[in-house]
Amino acid sequence: MRAKAKPVPEKVTGFFEYPRPSVAVDLVVFTIIDADLKVLLIRRGEAPFKGSWALPGGFLRVGMTPKEQGEDVDTAAARELSEETGLPEGSVFFEQLYTFGAADRDPRGRVVTVAYYALVRPTLAPLVKAGGDAAHAQWVSTQELKRLTLAFDHAEILETALTRIQGKIDYSNIAFELVPDSFSIPELRAVHEVIKGQSYDRGNFRRRFNRMLTDGIIEPAPGKRITASKPAKVYRFRGTRR
Amino acid sequence: MRAKAKPVPEKVTGFFEYPRPSVAVDLVVFTIIDADLKVLLIRRGEAPFKGSWALPGGFLRVGMTPKEQGEDVDTAAARELSEETGLPEGSVFFEQLYTFGAADRDPRGRVVTVAYYALVRPTLAPLVKAGGDAAHAQWVSTQELKRLTLAFDHAEILETALTRIQGKIDYSNIAFELVPDSFSIPELRAVHEVIKGQSYDRGNFRRRFNRMLTDGIIEPAPGKRITASKPAKVYRFRGTRR
């Protein structure tokens, strides 16, 4: 059912003649501060939804000519992520989440948004508000978030992101994106607990961890964690450090 | 060369003034015929990639006014799916896959495509070519597909879809979308084997299946399968029959 509908000029299907939607990129940026899962939100300064919280994001930059067609959607996400957090590109893990395309999701006009989620290491999280464009961005706890009303369909996007990371933490390495470069087993366990909203048995978690050790996914790191009690050994993740 | 964007009424952020990409929907439609996983492909009739195989798809219909903003992206996928297969809407399972947004993925201009995958019951598969617009659509085996060159980035999209269903079949119910309404255990096992490209032990697969029985996910159905040997009992999936 391509361009059958329309009379077609030579060679080109003619799809340029149809109205096109705007394409946006929205970001669900997570971090963990004080053993609490937080999301980066901005306060909207303009209508619609003026004054309410929203996910950071922006529009895809599109070129005018076939030669210069603008940026990749992934590139746009990386750019926005860097702009909104003030952190250098490449320092934060991110991944495409889902595309939201309800016709009426933006009252201003037709906007299809490609949502991404990102995980900021707690080491970097405090630096975020220093960024230029990010002056209005804030870390909001996912706890108090239930009481807030978000702009557009951003509540749904956020819910999708939460579900995604809750699912992926069990079979992927995303948990390592939420701890410092070297970390103790209890620290990693705390990350799992915060994200899943449940507690894990110390011993059993440790055994799972040990399998990763023998599999070479993680390795011992120098140093210890100074706590109020017995100090914990620290480890390092031996994986793709983008 | 393309329609300059529209002037914008007051109050609006002005994103309408920027050039916008076209948004397409592409479909990876799977079925199983003769114990072989097949994908629905079309032969392109126009440049670019004239004559080569491509995924079915089409452009998102976008309205011109804030009141009439066109169809949801999901709706567009459902519509395309119905048009390309000739099957009624709602008869085929489909789900969003991933959004492909490389700037140069279409030489004609900027096109961001939201890819979906769909699973057609083998009962319906033979009816597909009867559909009006689908006269040029064909089921192609995923085996011989490796030897073909697909248009645009469709090879990558297809690969992503394959990986997705191979992953999901283990923890979801998508396998039931590739068998008739009533099916035997060996038939279901064949689906798993075709998709994963490996064989499963009869007895062990049966045990897994039995757990679903006691969990009430499936239930016995009337009838038997007539084979060249001992007839198999048939079952029914008690789930969302979209």
Place this chain on the structure above:
DNA sequence: CCAAAAGTGTTAACAGTACACCCATGG
């Protein structure tokens, strides 16, 4: 030495794997 949190050990239930064997049917 005592509280607190790291780290170890033990056991039972369950799920995955491999494989041997029985059963119903068509030819």
Place this chain on the structure above:
DNA sequence: CCATGGGTGTACTGTTAACACTTTTGG
């Protein structure tokens, strides 16, 4: 009655889960 493929049983192994116990630190 035999080949074929459905259906069952069993023994081994690894994983999960619950929980008790030991060790090392700071105060």
